[in-house]
Amino acid sequence: VPAWGSDGIMAVITSTDGKLHFFDSNTAKITHSLIVDNSDNTAERAQPFAAILRPDEMEPLHVITQTHNAANLWRLKDGANLVSFRPQGPVFSAGYSTDGRFAVTGGRSLRVFDADESSPTYGRNLHKVEYPHLGMVMNAEFSPIKGSLQFVSASYDGTAKIWEWQPEQQTARLVHELKDHVGPVRFSTWSPDGTKILTVGHDARPRVWTIKP
Numbered sequence: 001v002p003a004w005g006s007d008g009i010m011a012v013i014t015s016t017d018g019k020l021h022f023f024d025s026n027t028a029k030i031t032h033s034l035i036v037d038n039s040d041n042t043a044e045r046a047q048p049f050a051a052i053l054r055p056d057e058m059e060p061l062h063v064i065t066q067t068h069n070a071a072n073l074w075r076l077k078d079g080a081n082l083v084s085f086r087p088q089g090p091v092f093s094a095g096y097s098t099d100g101r102f103a104v105t106g107g108r109s110l111r112v113f114d115a116d117e118s119s120p121t122y123g124r125n126l127h128k129v130e131y132p133h134l135g136m137v138m139n140a141e142f143s144p145i146k147g148s149l150q151f152v153s154a155s156y157d158g159t160a161k162i163w164e165w166q167p168e169q170q171t172a173r174l175v176h177e178l179k180d181h182v183g184p185v186r187f188s189t190w191s192p193d194g195t196k197i198l199t200v201g202h203d204a205r206p207r208v209w210t211i212k213p
Contacts, residue, residue, distance in 0.1 A: 005053045005060050012051045012063060020051055020063065020074075034079055036065060036072070048072075050093075054100045055144070064103060064115075066094045071105050073115060073123075083123035085113045095141040097149055102126070102165060104151050106137030112165055112172060127170050133157045139187050145194035150175065152197055154188035160199045162211065178209050 002013045002023075010031075013021045020034040036048060048065035062082075065072050071085040071094035085094070085105055093106040096115065103115040110129040114121045135156030143150040149165040151172075160178040183202035190197055197209045 003050070003052045005057075006055050007058050010053070010060055012053055012060070014048045014051050014065065018048065020048070020065065022060070034063075034074070034076065036074060036079070036081070052094065052096055055096055055098050056100045062100070064094050064096065066091060068092075071103065071113075073103070082117070083113075083115070085111070085123070085125075090136075092137060093139045093141070095151060097142045097151075097165070098144060098146050102142075102149070102167075104140045104142060104165070106132075106140035106153055108136060110137055110140060110153055110163070110172065126167075127165075127172055129163070129172050132161065132163075133159060135184065138185070139189075141189055143194045144190050144192055148194060152188045152190065154185040154199060154201075156184040158183055158185060158201070160185050160188045160197065160209075162197070176211070178207070180207055181205070 002011050004011050009025050011023045021030045022032050024031050048067050050066040052064050053060045054062040063074050068090050071091050072081055073083040075082055090107040091105050095104050101116040103113045105111050110132045111125050112127045114124050114126055133155035137153050137155050139154040141152055152162050154160040158181050162176040163172045164175050165172050181201040181203055185199050185201040187200045199207045
């Protein structure tokens with residue numbers, strides 16, 4: 001699964017051999033690749049199936065990879081695995097806040113982690129929504145609006161939900177529930193200006209939702 005960097009030029013692509021490839025869209029060439037270490041002292045990590053670049057870095061310095069059991073934060077200059085965000089159970093999606101301070105993961109639960117290297121709670125699970133949906137969370141993504149801490153989740157229960165992460169209270173507040181699909185919702189994503197959400201489900205009828213600030 002590919003993902004754009006914040007400069008709109010660089011993109012990151014994962015491959016089945018566990019490599020991350022950095023693609024320059026101006027030259028249509030892969031500039032370099034990173035082999036991520038898929039083993040640790042206690043268990044084998046699954047191969048990464050998706051990656052996201054930190055949105056507040058014009059020159060990519062950090063990347064989060066998604067596997068089926070963790071989301072891993074890597075430093076690009078030396079390939080160091082800085083943090084493994086490991087909720088209990090599978091990880092189907094991960095997303096960065098626009099300022100790079102927080103990461104959200106979706107699976108059986110929704111969890112918000114501290115992704116800020118300068119924070120004393122760096123790498124810790126700050127909050128868990130135990131049962132955010134009646135089915136698995138397939139997608140979780142923060143709003144692209146600068147300063148916003150809203151994020152959307154999509155689920156097999158046929159709904160998508162908008163949440164607001166509140167750091168001071170260390171809680172995620174449910175803002176909206178989006179219900180119109182018949183069957184599971186596999187994917188949800190924000191428009192670049194953060195005013196709309198596109199959802200796609202098994203009913204093969206994409207929905208566009210207008211989001212009021």
